[in-house]
Amino acid sequence: MAQKSISHERQNAICRMIKAGEVFDVSRLAKKFNVSDMTIHRDLNKLQNQGHITRTHGGVMPAERMEFEFDFAARRSANKKAKNAIAKKALEFIKPGSKIIIDTGTTTLELAYLLKDFSDLTVITPSLAVASILQFSAGVQTVLLGGILRKGSPDLTGVVAEKVLDMFMVDLAFQGADGIGLNGELFNADMRIAKVDQKIRRRAQKTYILSDSSKIGRTDLASNGTLSEAEAFITDSNITKERMAELEKTGTKIIICKI
Template sequence: MNNVERHQHIIRLVNKKGHVSVVELCDILGVSSVTIRKDLQFLEDSGLVYRTHGGVTKQNPYQTDRPVIEKEKIHEKEKQAIARAASKFVTANDSIIIGSGTTTQFLAREIVPQGHLTVVTSALNVTFELLKHANVEVIQLGGSVRHTSSSVTGLYAMQILDQFYCSKLFLGVDGIDLEYGISTTSAQEALLNQKMISVAHQVIVLADSSKFGRKSFGKITDYSQIDVIISDDIPKPYLDRFDSLGIQTIICGKG
């Protein structure tokens, strides 16, 4: 098998499986890891694949910032299913924090408050969704507004959080990497998320399956501070890791 044939075979495998390891490619193609790594470098330089630690993927593992108006239309059914599952964690007379993002906006739409509900949020889109409920008290954090996320960040928002302690934090993320942890595209957003984690009893991550195997600029936390992860699908290596750490996982089908 010459270089061109090998490259074509690699592309077909990546398109079929989504991610293929260097070890797998060595076994399938009968060549050394040095040869495979050269192949992957050539294919990445050509813009055909993306290299990852120990393998290759068809999806860019680095998540970049996009406006919520654009993100809201992506994986819509998955986000609806995740939001419905997450809404079941909201109890009567609860006090919760909802972070920014489109999946958390879907959660706000799904919430049917029992008794009085207090919601602390940095997200303007979440606030607008909850205003229809007379028995929901929304505490909107203040600060600099990020246009892409329709949410606030900064020192003022972090200082206000010092005044509260909530039962749950519902956190949307842009990336979940096996080693790196969970992340978001904004460093300022990541800092605010870290503060939210510190004032919440339970941390619930909402992430559709496209977020797995991806990293973003701002690291929020490793897995030690996560209690629950809700997704439409979770790759087995992540399920094994979460199980070993005692993290509850909920997989819900598309809406």
């Protein structure tokens, strides 16, 4: 076998140069090393086969680290401040050792960010967004519900998700809502999510509904139940007194947090 042959040296050099971020085309490299284009092609193919670089028609790039992106249509996340305050309040109810469900939604996503540094926690979630936030948290074990991955949506739904929920019983669940009627009715923009939301409440000892006050008095496509099924409703201090009174008629405990 050839020992440190010239070709091997050249390939290493090419590899280093490319990884250093320099942009080359084949003929430039050929001139630089004083060999034919074909030789460079062969070098690049070898390096690619070894997984060091990625070739494109007319170019070379360093092989990207394997990372997988899930892109999702971003719902305009308004009221960030309120959502963050609500999440902070919700955090108070979580004790070390808890098993919890974090549902889909932007408010619950805020809660996930706060859980990153938590220790000794098991989180079950239908949201890939939540899972991606918690994937590296040393103290948090994440269980992803299975299910159908809808295009442009970061949530797992369907029969599978519901069946998987049946396998668990948790201490606490945190869920949002796209709308909350003045009679306490909870709404989702998506029917499939509504079904999962219902199920989640049945698999948790206590459910907290997290929603900023702007959602109150709004309805949406799918009703999934009422506030009275929940342990409490956490919202921000922009809620009007009238609406608060209305909602309290339903017997729901309402927790207000200042923003």
